[in-house]
Amino acid sequence: MHKRILVVEDEASIRDMVAFALRKADMEVIHAADARAALSAISDTPPDLILLDWMLPGMTGLELARRLRAEERTAEVPIIMLTARGEEMDRVSGLEAGVDDYVVKPFSTRELVARIKAVLRRAQADGGTGSIEMGGLRIDGPAHRVYAGDTQIEIGPTEYRLLHFFMTHAERAYSRAQLLDQVWGGSVYVEERTVDVHIRRLRKTLEPFGLDGLIQTVRGTGYRFSASP
Amino acid sequence: MHKRILVVEDEASIRDMVAFALRKADMEVIHAADARAALSAISDTPPDLILLDWMLPGMTGLELARRLRAEERTAEVPIIMLTARGEEMDRVSGLEAGVDDYVVKPFSTRELVARIKAVLRRAQADGGTGSIEMGGLRIDGPAHRVYAGDTQIEIGPTEYRLLHFFMTHAERAYSRAQLLDQVWGGSVYVEERTVDVHIRRLRKTLEPFGLDGLIQTVRGTGYRFSASP
DNA sequence: TCGCAACGTGACAGTCTCGTGACAGCGCCT
DNA sequence: AGGCGCTGTCACGAGACTGTCACGTTGCGA
The missing domain is CATH 1.10.10.10 (Winged helix-like DNA-binding domain superfamily/Winged helix DNA-binding domain)
Incomplete structure (x- = not known):
């Protein structure tokens, strides 16, 4: 199962850790440090899944998620949010914005990979129609x-x-x-x-x-x- | 929810406090003072969760975590690290090693128990044995x-x-x-x-x-x- | 073969779980 | 203000589940 994952995260340490774990799980990783970079990275070919940090410089992850959902090319791409502890209360609004899952920091790479796989599996199951x-x-x-x-x-x-x-x-x-x-x-x-x-x-x-x-x-x-x- | 927790900690005061709190939360506590004791304690029946001190005599907690991950019997057992303030920067390498969560000393027993429960719940949610x-x-x-x-x-x-x-x-x-x-x-x-x-x-x-x-x-x-x- | 200890079996009462209807608080719209 | 939809909690009751006992059966050593 080779998949392309876009990681939108500004903190280098987390980004590296995630990249390390995903590559080990046979996934391809694309980086973006902020929302603009993410949008331009997507304009090429949409990834199979987007991993989105809740807090981003410039635009919040939630905002970006909404933008992605609005655009046809990316409307169907599953999104997983990374949130820090204490930001959890907004989970509901996130789910309403079309986020597929949440992972709360600090998380284990094992858990992250498991969640990603689960979401990908589901996305495949519903044929992309949502x-x-x-x-x-x-x-x-x-x-x-x-x-x-x-x-x-x-x-x-x-x-x-x-x-x-x-x-x-x-x-x-x-x-x-x-x-x-x-x-x-x-x-x-x-x-x-x-x-x-x-x-x-x-x-x-x-x-x-x-x-x-x-x-x-x-x-x-x-x-x-x-x-x- | 009766669970077996292995506590790997050399400092007696912390160990006792943790043991007291966990027992009150209806968990069974096994104790190991160092890495070797931990490994031998595990060889019998793997616990449901391992609580690991970062600093241990002989082998660091991180090293032990890697060892545990490598072994099939314990690869799936969730690990929570206990770290002193200031050691946090190594969180990334810990997460790479497959640690599930961190608790920074000093911590309240209530927080510890909450974290343990959360991790156990997640581990259980990840499907387990199929x-x-x-x-x-x-x-x-x-x-x-x-x-x-x-x-x-x-x-x-x-x-x-x-x-x-x-x-x-x-x-x-x-x-x-x-x-x-x-x-x-x-x-x-x-x-x-x-x-x-x-x-x-x-x-x-x-x-x-x-x-x-x-x-x-x-x-x-x-x-x-x-x-x- | 006998006797004893271990195990199988059926019954039973107490406990626990879950379904259900009711109700009060809250936010929202008119 | 009043009506309305939604939500969280509670109390009650039926039914399922559980632990224990008493007694029947079985296996094994003396």
Whole structure:
């Protein structure tokens, strides 16, 4: 799996470390120290994935992410954000800007590579359209919409994020803590049982469309999303 | 969440403080004063996480980290480094060696525990073992599912953990005490005979699928999981 | 062959988990 | 201000799961 990764990061030490790890994982690394350099690097050939630092000189990573999403050439390129601890609270707005995943500094290279691979795998799975379909349910990432066949389903923000996470991480059990981490964002204090309630609401929203059994309870562990019962 | 943590630290005061905090957080603490002791402690059963002091007599923590990464048994075990203030600049080389996180001294035990939990959660999220198949039985770790051929088997939490342990430690006999340790978690008080009952339940759930004889009784010792009768 | 210890089995009551409905607080729009 | 959608929390109850006991069976050494 040879892939081209664009690393947008101004701090040399982190850049070098990342480059070292990615090359070891058989990936090609392109550097950009700031947003302008990133945009010009992309104008040539879009990479397979962009690794973006949250804090950049000139333009924030979030802003750049939005720009990249707006441009057709790069709208479909997965983006992973690098954030320092304490910046996590903006995870939700980041996810809404179309960022695919977050890695919080300090991170281990092992974790980084694992996340990158996961995101690449997912990107490949949804064929680049940004929408995922399974079990009669379709979620349109860029448009923030959910369909059951042709009819659109009205869905709240949290329910949407939960469903989106599930559909991008199907066939796998997650604990309530993990779901809080991933869907609510790492730095919030909410009861774990709150997850149950949102699961319940999501199930209730999907039920009228004959979409039962998609969200399964894994007793003693958490929940799982899967098209097969 | 009962976890085994190996603490590699030569300074007694820090070691005791850490041990106290971790035990309070329901973790089992193994201790090693230097690199050699650490390696020998690991040779038995690898822990779930290693807490490593940067400065150690004989071998630096970094060196030890590399050694651990190189060895297959411990390559996946998360490592957290304890560093004194001012040693931070070497963070990059540490991350290159595959260290998962840093905690800078002086630290609060609360922070330490939080970091440990975070790292454990991430390590667990990275999928771990994937799926294992043997003797016509397949267990899908990430999805938390068990199959006999194509049909899924309904299974309770404890039965699942027991089966999972057996399939990851097949062809070897375990005493009831060992099973309680590994499957129930070390800090619980249950009768040893309880193991028998769960073995029985597991056998019973597997039986309808023609999966007999997978769990064998080793009279006077305990039980063993094996594909061959 | 006998007797004992180890193991299998069924039943049971307590505990824990999860689903569910209700409710109050909050931000937003009219 | 009032209505409305959304969210987090709580309390309750059904059902699943668990640990333990009592008793039946089996294997093994004397």
